[in-house]
Amino acid sequence: MRSCLLVQPGVKGYDTGLALQQKARALVAAGGCDGVLILLEHHPVITIGRRGGAGNLLADPAWLTRRGVDVVHTDRGGDITCHNPGQLVGYPVFNLARWRQDVHWYVRSLEEAIIRTLAGYGLAAGRKPQYTGVWLEDEKVAAIGVSVRRWITGHGFALNIENDLNLFSAIVPCGIRDFGVTSLRRAGVAAPLPEVAVALAAQIAAVFACTLIQPKEVSGR
Numbered sequence: 001m002r003s004c005l006l007v008q009p010g011v012k013g014y015d016t017g018l019a020l021q022q023k024a025r026a027l028v029a030a031g032g033c034d035g036v037l038i039l040l041e042h043h044p045v046i047t048i049g050r051r052g053g054a055g056n057l058l059a060d061p062a063w064l065t066r067r068g069v070d071v072v073h074t075d076r077g078g079d080i081t082c083h084n085p086g087q088l089v090g091y092p093v094f095n096l097a098r099w100r101q102d103v104h105w106y107v108r109s110l111e112e113a114i115i116r117t118l119a120g121y122g123l124a125a126g127r128k129p130q131y132t133g134v135w136l137e138d139e140k141v142a143a144i145g146v147s148v149r150r151w152i153t154g155h156g157f158a159l160n161i162e163n164d165l166n167l168f169s170a171i172v173p174c175g176i177r178d179f180g181v182t183s184l185r186r187a188g189v190a191a192p193l194p195e196v197a198v199a200l201a202a203q204i205a206a207v208f209a210c211t212l213i214q215p216k217e218v219s220g221r
Contacts, residue, residue, distance in 0.1 A: 001209065001210065001211050002034040002035070002098055002099070002208070002209065002210040002211070003033050003034055003210060003211050003213055004033060004034055004035040004036060004037050004092075004094070004205075004208075004210045004211070004212055004213065005024075005027070005033050005035070005036045005037070005212075005213050005215065006036075006037050006039070006201060006212040006213065006214055006215075007020065007024070007036060007037070007038045007039070007215065008038075008039050008040065008197065009038070009040050010040060010041065011040070011041040011042070011043065011085055012040050012041070012042065012043070013042065013043050013045075013070075014042055014043070014045045014047065014070065014072055014083070017038070017040060017042060017089070017091060018074075020038050020040075020091070021038065021091050021093055021154050021155070024036035024038060024091070024093035025093055025152055025154065028093055028094070028095050028152055029095075029150075029152060033213070034094065034095055034098045034099075034210060035092060035093060035094035035095060035098070035153075035208075035210065036092075036093045036094075037090065037091075037092050037093075037201065037204060037212065038090065038091040038092075038093070039088060039089070039090050039091075039197050039200070039201065040089055040091075041083075041084075041085045041086065041087060041088065041089060041193070042083035042084065042085075042087070042089055043068075043070075043084070043085070044067075044068060044069040044070070044082070044083070044084040044085075044167060045069065045070045045071075045072060045082065045083050045084075046064065046069060046070070046071045046072070046080065046081070046082045046167075046170065046171060047071075047072050047073075047074050047076070047080070047081055047082070047083070048071070048072070048073050048074065048079070048080045049074060049075075049076045049077055049078040049079055049080070049081075049145050050075060050076065050077055050078075051077065051078060051079050051175070052073070052078070052079045052080045052175070055172075056079060056080045056171055056172040056175050057071065057080060057170070057171055058169070058170055058171055058172065059169075059170035059171075064170060069082075069167065069170070074155070075147050075154075075155075076145040076146060076147050076154070076155035077145045077146055077147065077155075078132065078143070078144070078145030078174060079172075079174050079175035079176075080171045080172065080173070080174065080175060081143045081145065081158060081171070081173060081174060082167045082168060082170070082171060082173075083158055084163050084164060084167050085163060086160075086161055086162040086163030086164065086183075086193060087158055087159065087160050087161060087163040087183075088158070088159045088161055088193055088196060088197055088200065089156070089157070089158050089159075090110075090156045090157045090158075090159070090200070090204075091154065091155060091156045092110070092153055092156050092204065093152065093153060093154060094106075094152070094153045094208070095151060095152050096148065096151040096152070096153060097151045099208065101151055103146070103148050106146070106148075106153065107132060107144055107146060109207050109208060110144055110146075110156065110157055110204075111127055111132075111133070111134050111142075111144065112207050113200065113203040113204045113206075113207040113208075114134045114142045114157065114159060114200065114203075115127075115134055116203045116206075116207070117159075117196065117199050117200045117203045118134070118136075118141070118184075120199055121184065121189045121191060121196075122189070123136060123184070123187055123189065124136075125141060125142075128179075131174070131176060132144050132145075132174075133174065134159075135179075136182050136187055138179045138180070139179060139180045139181055139182035140173065140174065140176070140179060140180070140181050140182070141159065141160055141181070141182050141183065141184070141187070142157055142158065142159040142160070143157065143158045143173070143174055144156070144157045145157075159184075159196070159200070160181065160182065160183035160184065161183060161184045161185065161191065161192075161193045161196050162183065162184065162185045162191075162192070162193060163183060165181060165182070165183055165186065168181050184196065
């Protein structure tokens, strides 16, 4: 059975999330574990991936700065998205050589874990063939954008739970103009983020057939 370290640092800035991924990557690359799953929330930030374009940023950067919203270009796949408290962000830093060296399979597995989690709350989530992510009918509830270097993954997913969706009005989410975004709260599920995080971590462990190890378990060895 593969083992993955579970890290849950709370609400952090986007730069802190990147730094945590770098530390996790070093640990995984050194063979300290098969993977690290980082689950956290971010302060308000808009991120633009490798396929992103300035045309999908609708708000003036100065307007965003006055409201404390950073705009960051990043090396993940995908277009433009945003993060804010109440949204569960997941950064699985996995060595795919221990699983399957197939990026398509990896992304579909992340989607599957999220779909199973939402099914536990009575939501019939699914996929759209032409788009990455998880959907509730025609509204995206979870965005996915990953990076893979030497078969070690980075970045990951963002699941809208109880976050303020008004921030999405500042962008064309994921560059998709035809559909909107939603959250568990908007879908009628009043589940607190920590509870959903526990459920999603369990589904990731099941889908990826790995044991999640809490930091205190590691330090106690």
